[in-house]
Amino acid sequence: MSEQGYEKEFVNEAFDTNWIAPLGLNVDGFEKELAEYVGIDHAAALTSGTAAIHLALKAVGVREGDIVFCSSLTFAGSVNPVLYEKAIPVFIDSDYETWNMSPVALAKAYEKYPSPKAVIVVNLYGQAADYDAIREVTDKYGTPIIEDAAESLGATYKGIQTGMLGDIGIFSFNGNKIITTSGGGMLVCKNEDVTQKAKFWATQARDNAPWYQHSELGYNYRISNIAAGIGRGQLKVLNERIEYKTLIYEFYKKSFSDIAEIQMMPVCEYGSPNYWLSSLVLDNSCFIKPNDIIRALATKNIESRPIWKPMHMQPLFSSSAFFSSRNEESSVSEDLFNRGICLPSDTKMTLEDMQVVVGIIRKLFGKTELHRESLDVQKVL
Numbered sequence: 001m002s003e004q005g006y007e008k009e010f011v012n013e014a015f016d017t018n019w020i021a022p023l024g025l026n027v028d029g030f031e032k033e034l035a036e037y038v039g040i041d042h043a044a045a046l047t048s049g050t051a052a053i054h055l056a057l058k059a060v061g062v063r064e065g066d067i068v069f070c071s072s073l074t075f076a077g078s079v080n081p082v083l084y085e086k087a088i089p090v091f092i093d094s095d096y097e098t099w100n101m102s103p104v105a106l107a108k109a110y111e112k113y114p115s116p117k118a119v120i121v122v123n124l125y126g127q128a129a130d131y132d133a134i135r136e137v138t139d140k141y142g143t144p145i146i147e148d149a150a151e152s153l154g155a156t157y158k159g160i161q162t163g164m165l166g167d168i169g170i171f172s173f174n175g176n177k178i179i180t181t182s183g184g185g186m187l188v189c190k191n192e193d194v195t196q197k198a199k200f201w202a203t204q205a206r207d208n209a210p211w212y213q214h215s216e217l218g219y220n221y222r223i224s225n226i227a228a229g230i231g232r233g234q235l236k237v238l239n240e241r242i243e244y245k246t247l248i249y250e251f252y253k254k255s256f257s258d259i260a261e262i263q264m265m266p267v268c269e270y271g272s273p274n275y276w277l278s279s280l281v282l283d284n285s286c287f288i289k290p291n292d293i294i295r296a297l298a299t300k301n302i303e304s305r306p307i308w309k310p311m312h313m314q315p316l317f318s319s320s321a322f323f324s325s326r327n328e329e330s331s332v333s334e335d336l337f338n339r340g341i342c343l344p345s346d347t348k349m350t351l352e353d354m355q356v357v358v359g360i361i362r363k364l365f366g367k368t369e370l371h372r373e374s375l376d377v378q379k380v381l
């Protein structure tokens with residue numbers, strides 16, 4: 001799929017108007033345009049999704065020694081900011097229906113830790129968690145939700161854009177995300193005081209004084225005007241990318257429909273994902289293991305990955321508490337990690353590329369190649 005080069009326009013504009021230094025028109029424009037896209041009035045553009053989570057934690061008042069509930073099945077960037085503030089992450093398992101935070105495991109965590117300062121809920125691989133079910137639990141305790149929508153820009157839950165489902169939402173524009181500024185992030189909140197405060201902290205917490213005066217600890221977390229220009233251009237192709245990512249998912253799903261041991265990541269009826277990464281799990285009884293597929297694809301220089309290794313299994317977090325949605329001995333997130341793979345899902349893939357991926361995997365299962373005609377997705381591709 002060809003990129004339209006909108007990015008160049010905005011970046012050139014930044015050069016032409018000599019606005020290469022931090023901040024400027026593109027930063028304001030990117031915030032405004034992203035806010036419009038998700039349906040909110042205020043946004044703060046930052047250097048990364050991780051920075052956005054860090055400032056969200058500060059905004060809800062997380063301090064040293066506070067408990068923060070976190071999705072376990074996620075990328076470390078979701079959780080590391082909890083440690084930046086010397087707070088204590090407590091990990092919550094996923095469920096099979098959503099692959100996201102399990103309300104059952106969350107309720108269990110409250111029995112032991114009744115007053116967490118915040119809950120960081122991740123929308124894994126571009127699909128929203130079940131916020132109504134999660135809120136039913138958190139509302140009893142009044143815990144604010146930080147929605148980690150780093151992977152889910154453009155996905156919806158019951159018609160509402162992700163990023164808008166928690167008290168504060170964050171997005172990432174890192175190189176691997178659905179749209180990228182090479183590196184960047186955004187914090188969104190209905191309360192303008194929060195986005196203003198985030199911008200204040202992100203620019204070294206400069207007090208309103210004629211000289212550089214600081215009463216609070218600040219950070220250098222504001223996005224550059226150049227990166228924001230790239231983001232404005234990328235935002236214009238977001239819907240197109242979601243459409244194409246949907247097709248990639250559908251293509252894989254159809255192509256593996258005759259292999260009983262393969263299940264694609266579930267798509268929940270409550271929303272519509274952005275299909276950032278197409279993922280699958282293999283049955284326990286399956287003699288082919290994720291590594292076999294990863295290795296077979298690698299021989300053709302095709303990159304695939306295991307599912308995120310859950311945070312509660314990471315050496316860094318080995319002493320952290322974890323609440324399973326099953327029992328003491330096993331967990332859904334660990335099981336998904338053991339059986340799962342993220343397939344190549346880049347929007348630059350052609351139909352031929354996808355057929356190569358599918359062909360290699362089908363061959364492992366002793367299946368013949370599929371004719372494109374047997375998959376009615378080719379009409380749209």
Ligand SMILES: *Cc1c(COP(=O)(O)O)cnc(C)c1O
Nearest residue numbers: 048049050075077078150172174
């Ligand atoms: C990418 C990612 C982040 C971190 O975003 P960066 O912009 O890379 O800092 C956080 N959470 C999740 C779930 C992510 O996938």
